[in-house]
Amino acid sequence: MHRRVFTFLFALPLLLCAAIWQVDIKTDISAFFMAGDSPQATLLASNMQTGELSRRYLLSIGQSEPAEKPLEFAEALRSKLAEIEGVGRVWGEGLNEDEIRELISFYLPYRHHFYALNPASEVPEAFSESALAARAEAVKQGLLGPETQWMKSILAEDPMFFISSWLRRFSGSAQHEGTYASLVIETVATGLDTASQKPIKNKIEEAFRLINQEHGNRYTLAMTGVPLFAMAVQEQVAQDVMLVSTISMLAMVLLFLLLFRSFAALTSVLLTLLASATVATLLTSIVFGQIHALTLALGSTLIGICVDYPIHTMVHAAGGNEPAPESAKRIWPSLLLGAITTVVGYAALSFTGYPGMQQIALYAASGILTSLLIARFILPYAIERHISSMRLAFSCSSWLHFAGKSKLKVPVMIICALLLLFGLSGINWQNDLSRLSPSLEELKENDRQVRSRMQSIEPARFVLLHADTVEEALQVNEAAAIALEKVKADGKLDAYYSVYPWAASQSLQQQNLRAFSEQLNSETIARWSAAVDKTGIRSSSLARPVIPDIATLSFLDVTKSPARRYIAGQHVTTDHEAILTIWLGSHDAEAVRGALANISQAQYVSQKDMINAMNATYSSKAIEALAYGALIILLLLSLRYRSATAALQTLSPAIASVAIVLGCWGISGQPLGMLNLVGMLLAVAICVDYGIFFFENRAHNMGLTYQAIVVSALTTMVAFSCLGLAENPALQTLAWTIAPGVFLGFFLCPLLIRAKEETLPDQSGSES
C-alpha cells in the first residue's frame, strides 16, 4: 500500500472522531430566520425569536357542541398547566378582578402623571363645570353600584376620581366574545429551544387529556405559538436530512455499480466522499461553533459535486494508457480550475444575504477542495491495482460523432437566444418569501384559527416606532397615539394597543404634573365639592385632593410591574436603540398611514410589504451574486486561457443552459423567486466544470473526457434530484433548478465547444 493511501486511511478515522467530538448540529430555525437589513428589522426579528412572544403557547379550548365558553374547564386546566416544570406563568383571557385591583393599586399614585396625552388642553378641561359634574356623577354611580367598597378605597386616595381617565383608556382591552376559552402559557425557555419545549408540549397535551377525561372528553384543544412552529420545522429538517442523505447515498451507490460495475471503484469514491464530508463538517463546526442541519441537507448535494473529481481520476486512469498517478497529473489543471469555479459559485451564495448561506458556502468550499486534493494526490495510488475493473460500461461516441460533425453550434445558440427572448417577457416573478419557509400549511391554518378566536388584533399589520432612546420612543408613541385617536374617532380604526396608558414618557408625565399643579387649587377644589354635593354625596367626607409627591414612573419600572404582561412583545430596547410597536385592530390602512405621515419615526408596517421588501433585497443581491459569480468565473477562465473567446466558449454550455431553463420557465409561466436565481448560480458553477474538462480535453481523448463528464453530470443530477424529495420547499426549488441546468450543461458541451486537441473515439466504442 502506498504511504499516501496508508496515511489517508490512518487519518480518516481520526478525522471522523474529531468531527464527531467537535460537531454541534443545530436544528432550530433561528439561523435561517429572515433578519432583514435595517437595525429595526434585526431587533424585531431577534425579539420575535427569543422575546416573550416567542415563549408563548396559545391554547384555544372548545366544546364538541358549541355552547358557552368552557371557562370552568379552562380554569381547571390552567391550574394544572401552571404546575408543569418549565412553565413560567399561565393566564386566561381578559382580566380578573384581582388583576384589575393589582393594576389599579399600581397606577393610582400616578393618576396625575398618566392623566392625558394632551395635558395642556385636557387637564384644564378636567376642571370644567361639566367635567366635574360628570365625574361626581360617576363617583355616585360607583358608590351605589355593585362596587361600593372598591370605589370607597379609590376615593380615599383619589377623591377627585382622576384615575377614571386611565381606567377609560385601559378598559379598551376587553375580552374576545365567542364560544372558545383561551389560555396563554409562557415558558421559561425560548420558543426556539426545542429540546426544552418538547417535554413541555407533551405535558400540556397530557394535562389536557387527563382533565378532559375527568370532564367526559367533551372538550377540544387547539394550540399555536412559536415553540410549536420551531418543533415542526426542526422535525421537518431532521426528516429531510435523513431522507435526502439516505436516498442520495443509495442512488449514488446504485449508479456507481451500474456504471463502473466495480466495488473497488465504489469503495474508493465512498471513502473520498466520507473524507470530504468529514473535513467540511469539522471546518464548518470550528469556524461557526456549530453546524445547522439544513447545511448538512444542502451539503449532502455536494456528494454529487465532490464525486466529480474522483470520477475524472478513475475514468481517465481506467481508460487511458498511462499509470493512474500520471493521468491524474495530466488532468489536474482542469480539475483545479473546475473546482475553483465551483467554489466561486458557492462562495457567491454567501453574498446573497440569505441567512445561513455563509455556512453552506464554507461547507461546500472545504468539501470540494478536500475531494479535489484526494482525487489528485491519494486516489490514483489507491486505485492503481484495480484499474482494469473500473472501465466504464458505456460509450457516448455516437453523440460525440453527431455533435462533432454537425454544424449546430450557431442554430443552438440562436434557439437559446430566442427561447430566452420569448421567455423573458413571460417570466412570472414572485416576491413571495413564504416559499422559502417550510410548508407547514396545517400549522399555519391552525394558527390563524386560534388567533382569530382570541383577539381582534390584525397580526400582520402594525405600527413600528423607532428612536435612539426609550424616552424618545415613548414620545413618538404618544404622538402616534394622538394621531390614531383621530382615526379611531373617524371610524376607520376599531382599536389600537400601544404601550400608553401602561407607560408614558417622562416628558408627558412632567407636563401632566405641571398642568395639574396649575389647576388644582382651593377654587377648583371648592367647585368640585359643590359638584359632589349636588349628587347627594357628602363632600366633607371626602379626603382633600393632593398631587402625590412621587417621582415619575420609568419605563424600566413598568416592565417590572404587574403591567409588564400587557406590553410584552411591544418593546425592544438596547443601549443605542428603542423600538415600540402599536398593534392595530381592524382598520383602513390608508387612513392609518395618512395619520402617521408626519411622524417620521412612526412607520406603518404591513408584514407582507416588509417581507416583499426583504425579498426584493434578497433578489437583487442574488442577481448581483449571480452576475459577480459569472464575472469572476469568466475572469478566471480568461486568465487561464489568456483569451476571452476561449473563456466564453468554455462558458457557453452553462450560459445556454441558463438561457434554456429561464426561457422555458418564462414560457410555462412557472413562478420564479430568489431561490431559482441561487440555483442558477450553482448550476452555472457546476456546468462550467464540464466546459473546462471538455475544452481542455487533457487526456487528448474526447471519448474518455466526455465519458467522465457524463458520469459526473449523472451523479450531480441524481444528488440534486434527491434533494427534490425533501419537504422543505427551498430545497425542492434548488433541486428542480439545478438538475435540469446540469443536464443541459453537459449535453450541450459537444455542440458548443470545440476541444483543443480533439480525438474522437471510433463509433464502435472501443474506449469502453
Next chain:
Amino acid sequence: MQFHVKLSLLLAFLLLAGSATANETLESILAIAAKQQNTSIDYREVRHLQLLNGPWQAQGRMFVTASVFVMEQLAPQRQLLTANKHRFWLYVPDKNIRRTGMVTTPMAQRNFALFKPIMHGDKKALEKEFDIHFTSTDAQWLLELEPKRANNTLYSRISVKGKNGHAAEYMKAEMPDGDFTEWFFQQQHFSSTTEKQVIKLMHEAKGK
C-alpha cells in the same frame, strides 16, 4: 369586584329563605338549604353610606333556580345581575354596561366563602370562616355570621332574620367602615311563567 359580595349574600339568603323556622337548628337549615330549588322574591335594598347625605333605596325582584340566580333591580334604575354555577353577568341597560366574570376567580372565591358552604350544607366550612350565632324565639329567628379573619373580608357582620315559622324577611350586611346595607324580602309564588321569565332575563344579561 364587590358585586361578588352582593351575589354571595343574596344567594346565601335565598337558600335560607324558604327553610328556617323557629323549631329548626342550623344543621337542619343548612341541609334544607342545600336542597332548595326554585324561589321568587321581591326585595327592597337600603344602603347606608357615610359618604351619602342620606340612605339610598332600590327595589326589584330575585329568582333562584337549580342552575341560575337572577336579580332584577327595577328602580331607581333597571339593572340585571345574574349568575350560573360558573359565571356571573352584570347588565345596566340604560348605560349599556356589561360585565362578566368567573365565580371561580380568587376574589370571587373569597367572596363566596359564605355562599358555598350554605349551598353545600357544609356547616364545618361555614364555621371555618365565620363565628355563627343562631337564635330562635317564639316570635322570630336570627342568624348572625361574623367573619373570623377580619382583614380579609368585605363585611364585618351579616344578620338574617325572619318571623317564626316563616322564611327570612330581612338581612343586614355591615361593612368594617360602618357602612351597611339592609334588605327587605317578600316571598312570591314561583310559577312556570316565572321560569320562562328567568330564562329571558338570563339571556338579556348575557346579551343574547
